[in-house]
Amino acid sequence: MIDNHSKVLAIRCDVRYPQGYPHDGTNGDVSKLMKLVKESHTERKVGMHYVWVREQATSEVPHYHALLLVNGDRVRSPYGILKKMEDVWGRVIGSDPSGLVDHCNHAHDGKPGIGHVPLKRPSSKAQGEERTRQEERFNAARAELDDRASYLIKTHTKGGAPKRVREFGASQLKPKRGEAPQD
Numbered sequence: 001m002i003d004n005h006s007k008v009l010a011i012r013c014d015v016r017y018p019q020g021y022p023h024d025g026t027n028g029d030v031s032k033l034m035k036l037v038k039e040s041h042t043e044r045k046v047g048m049h050y051v052w053v054r055e056q057a058t059s060e061v062p063h064y065h066a067l068l069l070v071n072g073d074r075v076r077s078p079y080g081i082l083k084k085m086e087d088v089w090g091r092v093i094g095s096d097p098s099g100l101v102d103h104c105n106h107a108h109d110g111k112p113g114i115g116h117v118p119l120k121r122p123s124s125k126a127q128g129e130e131r132t133r134q135e136e137r138f139n140a141a142r143a144e145l146d147d148r149a150s151y152l153i154k155t156h157t158k159g160g161a162p163k164r165v166r167e168f169g170a171s172q173l174k175p176k177r178g179e180a181p182q183d
Contacts, residue, residue, distance in 0.1 A: 009075050009076065014065050017093065017100070021061055034171070048081075050068045050170065054168065121138060
């Protein structure tokens with residue numbers, strides 16, 4: 001995503017079902033949520049991609065952790081996107097979505113609570129000390145994003161999905177025109 005846009009806003013959130021929800025065992029609801037949210041932003045010419053993971057340890061229904069990546073030149077705050085997610089989630093599950101989309105803005109490893117990370121690629125025109133500063137800011141933001149995104153890969157709450165039900169999903173990110181996909 002950062003190859004396609006000079007700025008990317010990475011947004012972490014969690015999605016849950018209400019207590020007693022009659023879940024069907026599939027990931028159809030979260031897939032529909034992500035598809036509709038992405039489509040609504042694509043219509044407004046805001047590039048967006050996502051990855052979600054399913055977790056279910058002891059509860060009767062799964063919950064999902066998600067990472068959204070949006071064009072940071074078009075979106076600087078996560079709150080409009082998170083509000084849209086709440087609205088769409090309420091329509092998808094036919095229930096009041098209040099409190100079901102966690103903005104992940106609670107303190108983390110002793111750091112202040114922020115559920116999003118803005119990334120800004122260093123300018124190709126910057127040189128010397130300015131280039132070094134931009135690279136340091138980018139690398140620090142990237143490390144913060146890696147730390148927050150790593151929560152999605154924890155394994156102890158995975159493996160509980162029914163047979164033939166995936167435990168993750170993602171949108172496809174195509175390389176810039178004329179470039180081959182990177183490994």
